[in-house]
């Protein structure tokens with residue numbers, strides 16, 4: 612594994628505007644080969660579900676708040692609906 616805190620990730624934030632992360636995936640060419648580019652698929656699914664995708668480093672992802680700050684106990688924010 613050559614993942615460092617500088618490794619870039621794609622992330623998606625909660626739609627309510629709280630800033631919590633609901634998705635993060637390391638952007639890695641190796642991983643794309645092994646996993647058939649799952650990251651691109653996941654990212655395009657999230658975009659279609661109305662999330663805006665941003666990029667940040669692994670270090671920033673680790674330091675970020677995960678899940679909705681307003682409602683983090685009650686709801687799981689997985690975009691399964693079409």
Ligand SMILES: [Zn+2]
Nearest residue numbers: 625627629679
């Ligand atoms: Zn939220």
